[in-house]
Amino acid sequence: MKENLNKIIDISIYAPSGDNSQPWAFKIIDNAIYVYNISDKDKSLYNFNMYASMVAIGALIENIKISATSFHYECDIKIEDDFSKGLIAKCVFRENFTIELDPLFKYIKERQTNRKPYRVDKINKAIINELNDSNNFSDIHLEIETNRDNIHKLANLCSNNEQIVLENKRLHDFLFDHITWTEKEDNIKKGFYIKTLELEGPQIIAFKLLRSWGINKILNKIGISKFVANDNAKLYKQSSAILSFTVNKIDRISFLKTGMTSQRIWLILTKYSIYMQPLTGIIFLYHRINSNENTEKFNNEHIDLINTSYSFMSKILNTGDKNISIMFRIGYADKPTAATKRRKAEFILE
Numbered sequence: 001m002k003e004n005l006n007k008i009i010d011i012s013i014y015a016p017s018g019d020n021s022q023p024w025a026f027k028i029i030d031n032a033i034y035v036y037n038i039s040d041k042d043k044s045l046y047n048f049n050m051y052a053s054m055v056a057i058g059a060l061i062e063n064i065k066i067s068a069t070s071f072h073y074e075c076d077i078k079i080e081d082d083f084s085k086g087l088i089a090k091c092v093f094r095e096n097f098t099i100e101l102d103p104l105f106k107y108i109k110e111r112q113t114n115r116k117p118y119r120v121d122k123i124n125k126a127i128i129n130e131l132n133d134s135n136n137f138s139d140i141h142l143e144i145e146t147n148r149d150n151i152h153k154l155a156n157l158c159s160n161n162e163q164i165v166l167e168n169k170r171l172h173d174f175l176f177d178h179i180t181w182t183e184k185e186d187n188i189k190k191g192f193y194i195k196t197l198e199l200e201g202p203q204i205i206a207f208k209l210l211r212s213w214g215i216n217k218i219l220n221k222i223g224i225s226k227f228v229a230n231d232n233a234k235l236y237k238q239s240s241a242i243l244s245f246t247v248n249k250i251d252r253i254s255f256l257k258t259g260m261t262s263q264r265i266w267l268i269l270t271k272y273s274i275y276m277q278p279l280t281g282i283i284f285l286y287h288r289i290n291s292n293e294n295t296e297k298f299n300n301e302h303i304d305l306i307n308t309s310y311s312f313m314s315k316i317l318n319t320g321d322k323n324i325s326i327m328f329r330i331g332y333a334d335k336p337t338a339a340t341k342r343r344k345a346e347f348i349l350e
C-alpha cells in the first residue's frame with residue numbers, strides 16, 4: 001500500500017496554493033497519510049492566520065480523496081481538532097473493490113489558474129446546477145454571480161488589491177521575490193513563472209521596471225499603481241461569472257472546507273474546459289486588518305480601501321452576516337501559456 005499512497009501524494013500536490021507556496025508535508029504510517037501544514041512555506045501578508053494555506057491544504061485533501069478511488073480505496077478523512085502542531089488531517093485508506101474511479105481524477109493535473117482574458121459566454125444552466133450540487137458542506141455557501149453589472153463592480157473592487165501591492169513595500173517585495181523570470185530559474189526556485197501571469201508587450205516591460213521598489217515608488221507618483229489596478233479590472237470584467245464562497249465563521253476550519261469544496265468545483269469546471277482565477281487579495285487583507293491578532297501596520301488610505309472594497313463586495317453579493325472566504329472569476333479562454341511547477345513531496349521524519 002505504501003507505494004500507492006506515495007503515488008496518491010504525487011498527484012494530489014497538483015493542488016493550487018497562494019503564490020504556489022505548496023505549504024504541505026506528509027507522513028505515511030501503515031494505511032494512512034498524515035497531512036501537515038508547514039507555516040514557513042507561506043509567509044505572505046495575505047496568509048494571515050494560515051487562512052490561505054488552509055485553502056491550499058483543503059484542495060490537496062480533496063485531491064487525495066479523489067485520487068484514492070484510482071486504487072479502489074475508501075478514504076476516511078479525519079480533520080484534527082487543533083491545528084497548532086501543524087497536523088491538519090489523517091487520511092485513512094481501506095481497499096474496497098466496489099469503489100469506482102472518481103471521474104474528476106483525470107482533471108487533477110489538468111487544472112490550472114488561467115490569467116488570460118475570458119470570453120463572456122454564458123455558462124449553461126446544467127453546469128451551474130452541477131456546481132451548486134457539488135458542495136457537501138452546510139456551513140460553506142457558494143454564490144455564482146452572472147449579472148454583468150455586478151461582475152463589473154466586483155472586478156473593480158478586486159483590482160484594488162493590485163494598487164495596494166504596488167504601494168506597500170512588504171507586499172511588493174514578496175510578490176517579486178516569488179516570480180521566476182526564466183524557465184531555468186523556475187526549475188530551481190520557489191514561486192511561479194512570469195509567463196503564467198500572461199502579461200503582454202508593454203506590460204512585461206512595466207513589470208520588469210516595477211521589480212525595483214525605488215523605481216516603483218517614483219512611478220507611483222505618476223499613478224502607475226492605479227493604472228495597473230485599472231488594467232486588471234478590465235481583465236477581471238472579461239469573465240462569464242464570479243464565484244464566491246461565504247462562511248459562517250472566520251476560522252481555519254472554514255478556510256480548509258472552502259479549499260476542499262472550491263477544488264471540487266475547479267475540477268468540474270476543468271472538465272467543461274472552463275477556467276478559473278482566484279481573486280483573493282482584498283479578502284485576505286480584510287480578514288487580517290480586522291482581526292485583533294493582526295500586528296502588521298497598513299497606512300490609513302489602504303485600510304479604508306480594503307474595508308470599503310470588502311464591504312461593497314458583501315453588499316453586491318448580499319452576504320448578510322456571512323463572511324467571504326474566497327472569490328474566483330471563471331470563463332472560457334485559450335489555454336494558459338505556461339504551467340507552474342511542483343516540488344517533490346516532503347516527508348516529516350519521526
Ligand SMILES: Cc1cc2nc3c(=O)[nH]c(=O)nc-3n(C[C@H](O)[C@H](O)[C@H](O)COP(=O)(O)O)c2cc1C
Nearest residue numbers: 016017018019020052055112113278279280281340
Ligand atoms: C489561497 C489561494 C489564493 C490565491 N490567490 C490568487 C490571486 O489572488 N490571484 C491569482 O492570480 N492567483 C491566485 N492563486 C493561484 C495561485 O497563484 C496558483 O494556484 C499557484 O501559482 C499554482 O498554480 P496553478 O493553480 O496553475 O496550479 C491563489 C491560490 C490559492 C490556493
